[in-house]
Amino acid sequence: MIKTMKNSLKAGLAVLALAGLMTHGAAPALASAAKVELPARNWSFNGMFGTFDRGSLQRGLQVYQEVCAACHSLKLVAYRNLSAIGLNEDQIKKIAAEFEVQDGPNDEGEMYARPARPSDRFVAPFANDKAARASNNGALPPDLSLMTKARKGGADYLHALLTGYKETPPDGVKMGEGMQYNVYFPGNQIAMAPPLAEDAVEYADGTKATAEQLAADVSTFLTWAAEPELEDRKRMGVKVLLFLLVLTAMMYALKRQIWADQH
Amino acid sequence: MSSKFFENPIIKWVEYRLPIFSFIDHSVGSGYPTPKNLNYWWNFGSLAGVVLAIMVATGIVLAMSYTAHVDYAFESVERIMRDVNYGWLLRYIHMNGGSMFFILVYIHMFRGMYFGSYKEPRELLWIIGVLILLAMMATAFMGYVLPWGQMSFWGATVITNLFSAIPLVGDAIVTWLWGGFSVDNPTLNRFFSLHYLMPFVIFALVFVHLWALHVHKSNNPVGVDIKGPQDTIPFHPYYTIKDAFGLGVFMLFFMFFVFFAPNFFGEPDNYIKANSLVTPPHIVPEWYFLPFYAILRAVPDIWFISAKLGGVIAMFASILVLMLLPWLDRSKVRSARFRPVYRQLFWVFVLDCFILGWVGANSPDAVFHGIPFLWIGQTGTAYYFAHILIIIPLISILEKPKTPPESISAAVTQAAE
Ligand code: HEM
Numbered sequence: 001m002i003k004t005m006k007n008s009l010k011a012g013l014a015v016l017a018l019a020g021l022m023t024h025g026a027a028p029a030l031a032s033a034a035k036v037e038l039p040a041r042n043w044s045f046n047g048m049f050g051t052f053d054r055g056s057l058q059r060g061l062q063v064y065q066e067v068c069a070a071c072h073s074l075k076l077v078a079y080r081n082l083s084a085i086g087l088n089e090d091q092i093k094k095i096a097a098e099f100e101v102q103d104g105p106n107d108e109g110e111m112y113a114r115p116a117r118p119s120d121r122f123v124a125p126f127a128n129d130k131a132a133r134a135s136n137n138g139a140l141p142p143d144l145s146l147m148t149k150a151r152k153g154g155a156d157y158l159h160a161l162l163t164g165y166k167e168t169p170p171d172g173v174k175m176g177e178g179m180q181y182n183v184y185f186p187g188n189q190i191a192m193a194p195p196l197a198e199d200a201v202e203y204a205d206g207t208k209a210t211a212e213q214l215a216a217d218v219s220t221f222l223t224w225a226a227e228p229e230l231e232d233r234k235r236m237g238v239k240v241l242l243f244l245l246v247l248t249a250m251m252y253a254l255k256r257q258i259w260a261d262q263h
Numbered sequence: 264m265s266s267k268f269f270e271n272p273i274i275k276w277v278e279y280r281l282p283i284f285s286f287i288d289h290s291v292g293s294g295y296p297t298p299k300n301l302n303y304w305w306n307f308g309s310l311a312g313v314v315l316a317i318m319v320a321t322g323i324v325l326a327m328s329y330t331a332h333v334d335y336a337f338e339s340v341e342r343i344m345r346d347v348n349y350g351w352l353l354r355y356i357h358m359n360g361g362s363m364f365f366i367l368v369y370i371h372m373f374r375g376m377y378f379g380s381y382k383e384p385r386e387l388l389w390i391i392g393v394l395i396l397l398a399m400m401a402t403a404f405m406g407y408v409l410p411w412g413q414m415s416f417w418g419a420t421v422i423t424n425l426f427s428a429i430p431l432v433g434d435a436i437v438t439w440l441w442g443g444f445s446v447d448n449p450t451l452n453r454f455f456s457l458h459y460l461m462p463f464v465i466f467a468l469v470f471v472h473l474w475a476l477h478v479h480k481s482n483n484p485v486g487v488d489i490k491g492p493q494d495t496i497p498f499h500p501y502y503t504i505k506d507a508f509g510l511g512v513f514m515l516f517f518m519f520f521v522f523f524a525p526n527f528f529g530e531p532d533n534y535i536k537a538n539s540l541v542t543p544p545h546i547v548p549e550w551y552f553l554p555f556y557a558i559l560r561a562v563p564d565i566w567f568i569s570a571k572l573g574g575v576i577a578m579f580a581s582i583l584v585l586m587l588l589p590w591l592d593r594s595k596v597r598s599a600r601f602r603p604v605y606r607q608l609f610w611v612f613v614l615d616c617f618i619l620g621w622v623g624a625n626s627p628d629a630v631f632h633g634i635p636f637l638w639i640g641q642t643g644t645a646y647y648f649a650h651i652l653i654i655i656p657l658i659s660i661l662e663k664p665k666t667p668p669e670s671i672s673a674a675v676t677q678a679a680e
Contacts, residue, residue, distance in 0.1 A: 076341050150534035229351040237522025248511030255508045258500050
């Protein structure tokens, strides 16, 4: 009798723990039931042992620089951070030096422009949000530094968004002025023209630049930009869990031993 | 008092002047007699204590790199994530620690309800527990505002606005809370100050909680009083090792989220910097507030009380009413093991809390298989109060409980046979 109750309580614990998670996990799914399902991709950085594909990261950087950077800033990333995706110091200096930043005041009290240094953050394409809107029909291209964390679905969403344009909207859908139909964008009308087309970029490493490839690479790069700690985190996590597993097993053995005279 | 410490001359010297060693021994040592039959549901209090310590430790270090200003808060958190050594680890522990704290404390409370731990002579212990819950909620709410994301800002706006429902002085109170005419820099500053303060208030409350606990000792799964030394075992080493093992299991669970799903409990919108001009499509609180959020939104206009005021009253009442449990439940039998009817209804109540949480995560206008969430929320809210105010008192009088064992030791020998 007591045993079965114990068991039902144990099941209860599991239910409580799981349901607590599920109430949260299930809710967004329900809330977005009307929307289309995101295709889940098999990213190299998924899973407990996931790491970023270096080649993809560097290609993604190239896509960002040559395409997205015309409109989108990446304000939280510094040029020096690119060493983490495998660029060397000279490459980083070269990239930084292509941009100008305002510095000062100097000893004469004047502000002046200088080439960006590795310690500077990615220089934004527009001076401010107003200027960004003015160049984009009133729409604001958001900063991309945290994009994969700021949308449900993360990299899957980004990839789906970039490849989810339809030239002709479904029958009966009236498009707003300057809007594009996108299957995955909430509300389906997005002010960003399809940024990627086949061969939009000529990859330095010779990879064929299909639209699919471009989207996958830039999504990988932006996932790194949002979570530069991801690899360190997962690597440490595996060690921590292993350590805890051994420690807990030892605690259990000790517990059995200490309680032996009570059972 | 065991003499084992007193042979060491340094300990002897200190003990003579400040009897801290015997204090520890009486609190969590071999000098603290504990019921011999506690099961793993009795681990959650000490686990909550560990998480409280983790929260304070990580919080203090985070505060060294955090800037409480509307122009810098969001970026300063990202600096912690990117530029501070192991800043991401600190932040993810603190962030997920909040969720863990509530998981533990909710289980801890349900444990109390199942085994009747709130009953005589532990009424104050229970009431202090409810005060701890309120203090935790205030702390968590203000902490969530600090990163100054979209959900921080809009959550703060929605919740502080609730106080405007108070007749006559409501608007003045809201302005006073904000330190201005909207959630803005003064609000962020005071929330930071209070968020830093509250955990120490919780510490003090936990101290009193444990003080009260140690007077009559822990309740136990069969819910009968300790009758003599044969019913107890010393806390150390029996429960120190059991708590240590439980801590290991819990840390595995906790650290899994920290390292592999650190944003599982969060909202993506909070990685967008606060913007007072853009309202997010769904403003939802953190998961641990969802049942209360559902209750808040369930109440319609009643006579002269607006839905808003009614909702606020219901929400606070849903927590405060728990303080009355020791008197609403008139059954002399503590443990649900010997209360067949109460036991079933307890689980219905747990289910009701989950349903309320699920409703809280959805818009009240949304529909589930043709049933508006508003209705589900209203039914769930009505049942919540009915369970506590009507069902518990009624069954405590009408139910015929089974006879609990003579004593804890009798129960233990019975179970072993
Ligand atoms: C900061 C949060 C809290 C901490 C650190 C804490 C800590 C503890 C500890 C260490 C114990 C003894 C071990 C155990 O029975 O699990 C305990 C017992 C207890 N707590 Fe809490 N507690 C917290 C919150 C609460 C809340 C919110 C409630 C209920 C409203 C509550 C009600 C109780 C009761 C009734 C007992 C005695 C249980 C029994 O002996 O069966 N506690 N608490």
